[in-house]
Amino acid sequence: MENKNITIVLNIDDGRIIKDIEVPLDITANELIIALNSAYKFGMNIEDISSCYLRSENPIALLRGTKTLCDFGLHHATVIYYKQRRNSYG
Numbered sequence: 033m034e035n036k037n038i039t040i041v042l043n044i045d046d047g048r049i050i051k052d053i054e055v056p057l058d059i060t061a062n063e064l065i066i067a068l069n070s071a072y073k074f075g076m077n078i079e080d081i082s083s084c085y086l087r088s089e090n091p092i093a094l095l096r097g098t099k100t101l102c103d104f105g106l107h108h109a110t111v112i113y114y115k116q117r118r119n120s121y122g
Contacts, residue, residue, distance in 0.1 A: 036056070037054050037055060037057065038054070038055060038057055039052050039053065039054050039055075039108050039109070040106065040109070040111070041109060041111045041112070042072075043111055043113050044072060044074075044115075045116055049072070055101065057101045057106065058100055058102060059101060060099065060101075061086070061096050061097055061098070061099055061100075061101065061104065062081050062096070062098060064086070064101065065084045068114070069084070074114055074116075082096075084096065086112050086113065086114055087112070087113045088104070088110050088111065089110070089111045089113065090110050091104065091105045091110070093106075095112070
């Protein structure tokens, strides 16, 4: 398979940080989550990867699991959103 890359727009915390990032289409959603969590210090508990996800727009999708980014239909200019999940139990 040809190693094709796309440029996505990463939107963190409703625009607090917006970055263009080049990613390969042949990685899984879990691999993307782990890489972005490490690079941007999201604080996701990747020990329980099944509870980790990102959401995308254009196409609209919940990114998680072992499907590749290509399988989700991601393409140039897809926006990936991460919003800090805060515990509301004080």
